Amino acid sequence: MTQVVPEVAARAYLYGFPLVFNLDQVDRYVRAGVGANPAAPFNTFSHARTLAGPADTFVTINNDTLYSMGQIDLSVGPVALHVPDTAGRYYVLQFVDAWTDNFAYVGHRATGTAAGDFLLVPPGWTGQAPDGTTVIAFPTTIASIVGRWACSGTADLPVVHALQDATTLTPVDPGARPAGLPSPDPAVDASLLFWEKLRLWSQAFPPAPRDRELQDSFAPIGIGEKESPYTAPDEPTAAALRAGLRAGEKNLDTALTHGSSPEVNGWKLTLHAFDYNLDYFEVGALDDPRFQIADPTLRIIERAAAAKGGLWGNHAYEAAYIMTYLDERGEQLTGAHTYTLRLDPTPPVGAFWSVTMYSVPDFYLVDNPIDRYSIGDRTPGIVYDTDGSLTITISHTAPTDPTTRANWLPAPAGEFRPVLRMYEPAEAVLNQTYVVAPITRT
Structure with a gap:
């Protein structure tokens, strides 16, 4: 790792924040769950059985729909998704890759409300899907399905619960075990953990080809290294990484409240x-x-x-x-x-x-x-x-x-x-x- 420039680290923070923040939430759902959504292993759904409330500490969560969250790990190979007939009820299954790209939708607007079957496949998959099945190719091996079901109140809950239960994920290879998220080196100090996660996860889940040159430009801060450079950095390097992190956080807060949206x-x-x-x-x-x-x-x-x-x-x-x-x-x-x-x-x-x-x-x-x-x-x-x-x-x-x-x-x-x-x-x-x-x- 060459001399770290805080300004470069600040730009790398903005670049890498969606990946790290997103996968932290993926890990949270798999390990602990979030509020009304219980923890659920990869390639299964976690169904909220009540509408969200203050206990659901997730940014800007909605109170209109019941959530069905599926954290998908296609290191196991293809996974079959079945959706039931909702008889016109609004629902959406939104597919979000590791970098937070919305890359597919299934539901009322996108595919209608009849029953349907889909095959979720990893990057580079070249197999043959069963007849009557729609293939959804994932940009990254780990991604999220964010399901939302319209629910008009307590009396409506049993109907929605039945629809949730009829929405299934089934790995084609039942014996395969998900690889999951690479774990940060425990020797990395908490103040540098963001960089360690960005290093690991940006290599495990490569960005879109158009972003690879940008990612490579951040090599001086060490995110391209195979072994962690953050376990025992010298003090000037650690100080520069921390300064870049603080500057990046400040720039992100400014973008959030004074962004380009009209x-x-x-x-x-x-x-x-x-x-x-x-x-x-x-x-x-x-x-x-x-x-x-x-x-x-x-x-x-x-x-x-x-x-x-x-x-x-x-x-x-x-x-x-x-x-x-x-x-x-x-x-x-x-x-x-x-x-x-x-x-x-x-x-x-x-x-x-x-x-x-x-x-x-x-x-x-x-x-x-x-x-x-x-x-x-x-x-x-x-x-x-x-x-x-x-x-x-x-x-x-x-x-x-x-x-x-x-x-x-x-x-x-x-x-x-x-x-x-x-x-x-x-x-x-x-x-x-x-x-x-x-x-x-x-």
Whole structure:
């Protein structure tokens, strides 16, 4: 390892953050589970049986759907996926590779809601799939299936549970054992563990060919070494790596809050935040220039910001996300004030929409006395205005007026960030002719 320049390390951090952050979450699901999703081995599903709540400490998790998470390791060879007939119910299985590329979709929009069979195959596979089976080629041997099932409440849970149980993963070779994630050298100091993970995992799960030259440019910090250079680095090298890490973290936070996404009425229109996949388009993933970031530098920055702010988010054509930190005055939203959001008209969608409350800076769901973490077109008891619009009250303290309370989205005492999700958004959302009003302090 040559002399480390902190500025190079800072750029390497932005490049490698999605891989490391993502695979840390993959490991978390396999070993410990997350909230309502119990731990499950590779090539099996972990099904959440309840809608997400504050105990589900995962960034920007939704409260609209039940999750079915599958961490896939194709070191065992092909794995068969079966999906049941959902009789028109919205669901999506989103396929995310190790570098966080959304490379395939199965579900309501992409493949319909009839029963179906798919064969998940590793990079370079050249075998023959059974008749009636759709092949999905994985860019990396480890990837995630992020399943979401529309659920309208407690009474709807048994139906969704049956659909989850009928969704299966079956390795073609039942005796094969997954290789899993390479383990970092235990001798590496915690302050340098990011670099050790990036070294191991970027070699085990190579990036897209277009990114290999960029990855090679970070060789001076040691990520291309076969043996770990981070177990006993000299102090100047260790200091430079730590400085690069700190600078990279600061740059990422800046990109997350002041990124390239356009802003209208305080809402960041992150309709293209997940458009960094330019290379892998399996079933359901659109190879469409409208959903591809052409600028190579911006692409890397947006990929890192998307991972930190909304890991495993969908392309906008599947589910559009917009979010805001600010009120109509341009000031940070906080539970010290009461706000209203008037949706006139309500979002045009092919499936459904919701506004979900998240804490800042963790982006977790917020505990509240009525256990309401989101409000949307499926929320029982909401009261529309006479013209069909909807006025949502956002506050930490509960409203006393019954109508206002029916439309209350509880907020934390501190700072917060709501996210508006639109599942299967209409073209007016994608071309930005549908405009959401600012959140107004009352």
